[in-house]
Amino acid sequence: MLPLPSPDLRALATGTTVVAFVTRGAVGAGDEVVLHAEGSRPPATLQAPYRAWAEQTPPDGEWSAVVVSVDPAGLIDGPAGTPHHILAHVPDGDLLVLRVYGPDGAVLDDDAFAARRRDVEGTMAP
Numbered sequence: 683m684l685p686l687p688s689p690d691l692r693a694l695a696t697g698t699t700v701v702a703f704v705t706r707g708a709v710g711a712g713d714e715v716v717l718h719a720e721g722s723r724p725p726a727t728l729q730a731p732y733r734a735w736a737e738q739t740p741p742d743g744e745w746s747a748v749v750v751s752v753d754p755a756g757l758i759d760g761p762a763g764t765p766h767h768i769l770a771h772v773p774d775g776d777l778l779v780l781r782v783y784g785p786d787g788a789v790l791d792d793d794a795f796a797a798r799r800r801d802v803e804g805t806m807a808p
C-alpha cells in the first residue's frame with residue numbers, strides 16, 4: 683500500500699499528473715501498489731490552482747498503480763517541472779512516475795501516459 687495525501691491521489695486519479703513524491707526508498711521501479719489517501723496537505727503547499735483540493739475528500743473507488751520509474755525528487759527542474767505536479771515546492775525524497783488504474787481501468791490511455799512520462803523525464807536534470 684502506498685499512502686498519499688488526498689490532493690496527490692486526486693491528481694493521479696484524474697490524470698492531472700503521473701507523478702507522486704514519496705519518502706526515499708518507499709517503493710521500487712516495477713512495484714505494483716495500492717494507492718491509499720492518508721490525510722491532506724496544507725493549502726499553501728499546493729500550487730494555486732489545486733489549493734481547493736486540500737479541503738476535498740479523496741476520490742471514490744479503488745486505485746492502484748505500477749511504479750514505472752523512481753528518481754531522486756531533486757532531479758526535477760523547478761520551473762520546467764512545475765506543470766507536471768501539483769506541489770508549490772518539490773519535497774525531498776523520491777519522485778515516482780506512476781501508471782494509475784482505477785475502477786474503470788487505466789486513468790490515461792497508452793499514448794497519453796507515454797506523453798506525460800516523456801514530459802516529466804524531459805524536465806529532469808542530467
